[in-house]
Amino acid sequence: MKPFETTIVVDEHDLDELNHVNNVRYVQWVNDIAKLNWNTVATxxxxxxxxxxxxxxxxxxxxAALLNDTVVIKTYVTKAQxxxxxxxxxxxxxxxxxxxxxxxxxxxxxSRKTQKPARITPEINSLFF
Structure with a gap:
């Protein structure tokens, strides 16, 4: 697996009513780093x-993460088949x-062409392992 990493600084838009990072933001960050990783490594x-x-x-x-905390976000693929x-x-x-x-x-x-599931090619697999 090839780890990919980014950092973010928590701002007031990330907080909930308890002044912690809102759970929805964590979910968004998961999606964001997956997309960033794909867009960085894929041709x-x-x-x-x-x-x-x-x-x-x-x-x-x-x-909990709080206002102005720096969050290191790491991602990696463990399985692709x-x-x-x-x-x-x-x-x-x-x-x-x-x-x-x-x-x-x-x-x-x-597949963009068929809009149906496509087998992961060796080329795509090599992006993550």
Whole structure:
């Protein structure tokens, strides 16, 4: 697996009424880093022919992130076979290294031409492993 990483700084738009990062934001960050990872590693040709759709999502919330916290978001694919892949996303507080949330998502590769599931090609598989 090839880990991919980005960081974000929590701002007031990320907070809920308890002044913690809203759970919905964590879900958005999971989606955002998956998309960023794909757009960074996939060639133009691959992106012209395929896209991913989310088919299931599980997230464990461990600790709250607060205003101005820097969050390190790491992702990697643990499995890619047939038409599906499993992606892990881990979010850490940069200053304390404490795990804030961990997500496991399952994705299906879709052919742009047919709009149907497509087998993961060796070329696509090599992007993640």
């Amino acid at each position: 133009s040709s691959i992106k012209e022919n395929y896209f991913w759709v989310l088919i299931s999502h599980h997230i464990d919330y461990k600790q 047939g038409v599906t892949s499993t992606r892990i996303v881990e979010m850490f507080n940069k200053n304390t290294s404490k795990l804030l949330a961990k997500s496991e998502t399952n994705w299906c590769l879709i």
